[in-house]
Amino acid sequence: MIRVDKDLLSIQEVRNLIEKAYNAQKVLATLSQEEIDKIVKAMAEEGARASQWLAKVAAEETEIGVYEHKIIKNLFATKRVYEVIKDLKTVGIIHKDEKNRVYDIAEPVGVIAALTPTTNPTSTALFKALIAIKSRNAVIFSPHPRAVDCTSQAAEIMHKAAVRAGAPEEIIGCINFPTLEATNLLMKHPKTSMILATGGSGMVKAAYSSGKPAFGVGPGNVPAYIERSANVNKAVKNIIDSKTFDNGTICSSEQALICEKLNSQNVRQALTEHGGAFLKQEDIHKLERYAFRCDGSLNPDIVGKPATYIAERAGIKIDSNIKALIVELDGVGINFPLSREKLSPILAFYEVENWKEACELSKQLLALGGMGHTLSIHSQDQEVIMRFALEKPASRIVVNTPSCLGAIGGTTGLVPSLTLGCGTLGGNSTSDNVGPMNLINIKRLAYETISPEDLQRQLFSNEINSNKNEEIVEKIVTEILKKISKC
Known part of the structure; x- marks a missing residue:
C-alpha cells in the first residue's frame, strides 16, 4: 500500500492553485465594469439559492451554531452584501476631481489568500468570494480543518456561477487538504498579493508576520451598556437575540451586559423573561472550570453550542427552555475568566452606579480582549451616546440594536461585512468593515x-505677508505697552 504524505500533497495543491489563480486573475483584470458586475450578480444569486444547503452542510460538519441562523448569515453574505456593492465602481476611473484635475483609477491587487473560520465558514467564503471578484481579484480559500467540506462547497458554488457568467476558470480556489504548511505557503507565496484572515488571534498574527499586506480581524469582547434612559425590554430582547444568534459565534455578539443599579431590577426581570438564567455562585465556578482550560484558553467544546448543552456538561441544572447563561461578576481580568470573549450563549453581567462607571468598565472589558472591535449602547441620551463614541477604544459603536447584526452592517448603515477590522488598537491594519474598496x-x-x-512666487509671497503681519503686530504691542507704562 502506497503511503500518501498529506503535507506534501497539500503543498503541491497550493502551488497548483496559486499558479492557476494567478493566470486567471490576469484575464479577469481585463474585463469591463459591466462584465464584472454581471459576474458578481450571478454569484450573489447562486450563493443565495444555495444558502439553505450550505447552512445544512456547515451545521453538520462543524457541529456548532444554529442551522436556521446559518441560512440568515449566508443570505446576508450574498443578498445584503450585493445590494450595497453592486453599484460601486471598481474598474478604470472610479472618481474624478475636476477642480483639482485628479483622477482615481482602480487596479486589482492580484491573488488573495482567504483564511476562513469554523464559526462562520460558508458565509465568510461567500462574502470573500463576492468582494474579491468585484474588485477583479482571484481568491484562494484556506478553510479551517473542521470546516473543509462546507467551505469547499461554498467556494465551488461561487466559482461555477462566476465562470458561467464570464469569469475565467480557476479564478476561485480552495485547499482541500489543509495543513499548517499549506496555509503558510499560501500566505507567503511570491504570487500571493494580499491576505484576508478571519479566525483566531494566532491565525491573524501569522498573516501579519507573513510579509504580505494583510487584513486581519481581532477578537471581540463586546460590552453592552443599558443606560438608565433606555427602553429596557427592547434592549434586553436585542441583547439576548444577538447573544444567542447562531449560538454566539459572531465575534461582534455581546459578551458582557452592563446596567445601572437604578434599573437593575427591570433588566434582571427582562433577562429572565427573554430566556436568560442567572447562575448561582457555585454554578459560576463550575462553568469557569468547564469553559476555560488549565492554560487559560477557551474550551473549544463550548463554541457555538446551546446553553443547555454547556450547562449539562458543566454539571449545572437549568430548565430546557433557557437560551443564555447569565453570570454575575464583580471584576474583570485573569481572576474572572468569564469576563472574556466566550463565543457561546454565556453573558457576563455587571452593575454600576452611573454612565461614568459604565464607561470605565467598558474600557476594561475591551482591553481584556476586544480592543478596537465593537461596543454596544442602549440609550436615549444623545450626550451619553456621544461620550461613549468619542471615548471608547472601539471601531464600531452600535446604538439601540443587536450588536452581532449591527456591527456587521445588518441592522445599521455600516458597510455589510464579515471581516471587521479593529485598527491599530487591535493590531490590525484597518478599522473598516472590509469590502471591495x-x-x-x-x-x-x-x-x-x-x-x-x-x-x-506664491510661497514666498505668503512668507513675506506673514513677516509683514508680524511686524505690524509687534508695533501695535509696543505702542500699547508704552501707554500702559505711562499710566
Missing part, C-alpha cells in the same frame, strides 16, 4: 494646476 490599489492621475514659477 479595501481590495484595490488606487492610482492617481494628476495634471499640473500651477506652474513651478507661480508656486514659488
Whole structure:
C-alpha cells in the first residue's frame, strides 16, 4: 500500500492553485465594469439559492451554531452584501476631481489568500468570494480543518456561477487538504498579493508576520451598556437575540451586559423573561472550570453550542427552555475568566452606579480582549451616546440594536461585512468593515494646476505677508505697552 504524505500533497495543491489563480486573475483584470458586475450578480444569486444547503452542510460538519441562523448569515453574505456593492465602481476611473484635475483609477491587487473560520465558514467564503471578484481579484480559500467540506462547497458554488457568467476558470480556489504548511505557503507565496484572515488571534498574527499586506480581524469582547434612559425590554430582547444568534459565534455578539443599579431590577426581570438564567455562585465556578482550560484558553467544546448543552456538561441544572447563561461578576481580568470573549450563549453581567462607571468598565472589558472591535449602547441620551463614541477604544459603536447584526452592517448603515477590522488598537491594519474598496490599489492621475514659477512666487509671497503681519503686530504691542507704562 502506497503511503500518501498529506503535507506534501497539500503543498503541491497550493502551488497548483496559486499558479492557476494567478493566470486567471490576469484575464479577469481585463474585463469591463459591466462584465464584472454581471459576474458578481450571478454569484450573489447562486450563493443565495444555495444558502439553505450550505447552512445544512456547515451545521453538520462543524457541529456548532444554529442551522436556521446559518441560512440568515449566508443570505446576508450574498443578498445584503450585493445590494450595497453592486453599484460601486471598481474598474478604470472610479472618481474624478475636476477642480483639482485628479483622477482615481482602480487596479486589482492580484491573488488573495482567504483564511476562513469554523464559526462562520460558508458565509465568510461567500462574502470573500463576492468582494474579491468585484474588485477583479482571484481568491484562494484556506478553510479551517473542521470546516473543509462546507467551505469547499461554498467556494465551488461561487466559482461555477462566476465562470458561467464570464469569469475565467480557476479564478476561485480552495485547499482541500489543509495543513499548517499549506496555509503558510499560501500566505507567503511570491504570487500571493494580499491576505484576508478571519479566525483566531494566532491565525491573524501569522498573516501579519507573513510579509504580505494583510487584513486581519481581532477578537471581540463586546460590552453592552443599558443606560438608565433606555427602553429596557427592547434592549434586553436585542441583547439576548444577538447573544444567542447562531449560538454566539459572531465575534461582534455581546459578551458582557452592563446596567445601572437604578434599573437593575427591570433588566434582571427582562433577562429572565427573554430566556436568560442567572447562575448561582457555585454554578459560576463550575462553568469557569468547564469553559476555560488549565492554560487559560477557551474550551473549544463550548463554541457555538446551546446553553443547555454547556450547562449539562458543566454539571449545572437549568430548565430546557433557557437560551443564555447569565453570570454575575464583580471584576474583570485573569481572576474572572468569564469576563472574556466566550463565543457561546454565556453573558457576563455587571452593575454600576452611573454612565461614568459604565464607561470605565467598558474600557476594561475591551482591553481584556476586544480592543478596537465593537461596543454596544442602549440609550436615549444623545450626550451619553456621544461620550461613549468619542471615548471608547472601539471601531464600531452600535446604538439601540443587536450588536452581532449591527456591527456587521445588518441592522445599521455600516458597510455589510464579515471581516471587521479593529485598527491599530487591535493590531490590525484597518478599522473598516472590509469590502471591495479595501481590495484595490488606487492610482492617481494628476495634471499640473500651477506652474513651478507661480508656486514659488506664491510661497514666498505668503512668507513675506506673514513677516509683514508680524511686524505690524509687534508695533501695535509696543505702542500699547508704552501707554500702559505711562499710566
